Each structure stands twice: as C-alpha cells, then as structure tokens.
Amino acid sequence: MSPVSILLIGFAMSTDAFAAAIGKGAAMRKPRFSDALRAGLIFGVIEGITPVIGWLLGRAALEYVEAFDHWIAFGLLGALGVHMIINGLRPDEGAEEDDTxxxxxxxxxxxxxxxxxxxxxxxxxxxxxxxxxxxxxxLVIGLCTLTMVTCGIMLGRVLGGMVGKRAEIIGGVILIIIGSTILYEHLSGAVA
Incomplete structure (x- = not known):
C-alpha cells in the first residue's frame, strides 16, 4: 500500500472524530488549546489502538465483528448524544462556572x-x-485523529461562542447524526 493511500485512510478514519470534536468544542465553555490537545490525544490514542484490535480480530473471526460493529457505534454515539442534549436543556446551576x-x-x-x-x-x-x-x-490513523480532533475542538469553540451556552445540544445532535450515519451506511451496504 502506498504512503498516500495510508495517509488518506488515516484522514478518512478521523472524520467521525473530527465531527464529534466540533460538537464537543461547541459544548465546552471556551476550551483552551490544552483542552483541545488533551481531547486530541485521547481520541488519537484510541483511534490508533482500535485498528490493531480489529486486525487481531480479523485474524480470528471477520464475520462476527463485522456483523454488529455499526450497532455498537450507533448505540454509544446515540446514548452520548441524548445525554449531551439533556445536559444542554438543564438550567445552569453555576451560570458563570467555567468547568469544562x-x-x-x-x-x-x-x-x-x-x-x-x-x-x-x-x-x-x-x-x-x-x-x-x-x-x-x-500510527498514521492516530496522528491524523489527534490533529483533526484538536482542530475540531478549537473550531467548535468558535461555533460555541456564536450559538451561546446551549451549544451542548448541537454537540449531542451531531453525535446522534454520526451514529445514525454509521448505521445507515452499514445497513444500506449490507442490502446492496
């Protein structure tokens, strides 16, 4: 596989995390670059580990993981999205508290x-x-995700300032949309 192909796969794998990071950045109250970098590191490490886990599972049993991976992603992202929406609808307890x-x-x-x-x-x-x-x-997937998530959090910060303190609702909706898209793509691919 060529280096360009590897890099393209790395960026393709980080697009979901980038979209989720925009939602997280919008929901956070004025995230600093260090907050964005921390989130980027967490996402990057996880995104770098999961292909290795998949590679190991692929060696063992392809059809078992492929049969339900989209349902796991849909369930986790949907639950997190609903939780963020509920938090966004709750009245602020400490209105000016900046505790991201x-x-x-x-x-x-x-x-x-x-x-x-x-x-x-x-x-x-x-x-x-x-x-x-x-x-x-x-390594490439992890580094691409680190970069994309860090940028996404900072971009979400700008969006969060424009939409106000209830931006967490937007982040929750984004997570639900990502989960639904993953589910739709896998189910429509299975039907075709």
Missing amino acids: SRHHGFWRLAMTGFATSIDAMAVGIGLAFLDVHIGVMA
Whole structure:
C-alpha cells in the first residue's frame, strides 16, 4: 500500500472524530488549546489502538465483528448524544462556572473516542487480509485523529461562542447524526 493511500485512510478514519470534536468544542465553555490537545490525544490514542484490535480480530473471526460493529457505534454515539442534549436543556446551576472538565472528563471523551473509532476497528479487520504493516497504519490513523480532533475542538469553540451556552445540544445532535450515519451506511451496504 502506498504512503498516500495510508495517509488518506488515516484522514478518512478521523472524520467521525473530527465531527464529534466540533460538537464537543461547541459544548465546552471556551476550551483552551490544552483542552483541545488533551481531547486530541485521547481520541488519537484510541483511534490508533482500535485498528490493531480489529486486525487481531480479523485474524480470528471477520464475520462476527463485522456483523454488529455499526450497532455498537450507533448505540454509544446515540446514548452520548441524548445525554449531551439533556445536559444542554438543564438550567445552569453555576451560570458563570467555567468547568469544562465536569462535562468533558476523560471517560466521556474516551467513550466518544471509542464510539467514533469502531469504523477504524472494522478497517483493521480488513487490513488483516492485506499486505500492510499494521503498526504504521495505526500510527498514521492516530496522528491524523489527534490533529483533526484538536482542530475540531478549537473550531467548535468558535461555533460555541456564536450559538451561546446551549451549544451542548448541537454537540449531542451531531453525535446522534454520526451514529445514525454509521448505521445507515452499514445497513444500506449490507442490502446492496
């Protein structure tokens, strides 16, 4: 596989995470670059690990993971999206409190990162049957995701300032749309 193909796969695998990061950035109250970089690192590491897991699973049993990966992504992203919408509809308890870690802690970011990386796991399964060095591919996917998520959080910051303090609702809707799109693409691909 050519270096250009590997890079294109890396960016393609990071688009879901980028869209989710825009929603997260919009929901956060004035995220700093360090917040964006932290989220990028969390997403990047997870997105880099999942193709390796998929590659290992692909060596063992392709049809078992491929049969339900889209349902896992849909369920996790949908649940996180609904949770974000509910939080966005709640009245502020400490209106001027600037605590982004309360709403966007490690575990929530990790769950979102995992949910958006299910497709990278499926790609890893496919790579198990190709002549590709999985370590290089995982590194490229992780670095692309780190970059895209960091940029997405900062872009979401700008959008969040324009739409106000209820931007978390937008982030939740984005996560639900991403999950629904993943489900639709897999189901329509299975029918065709």
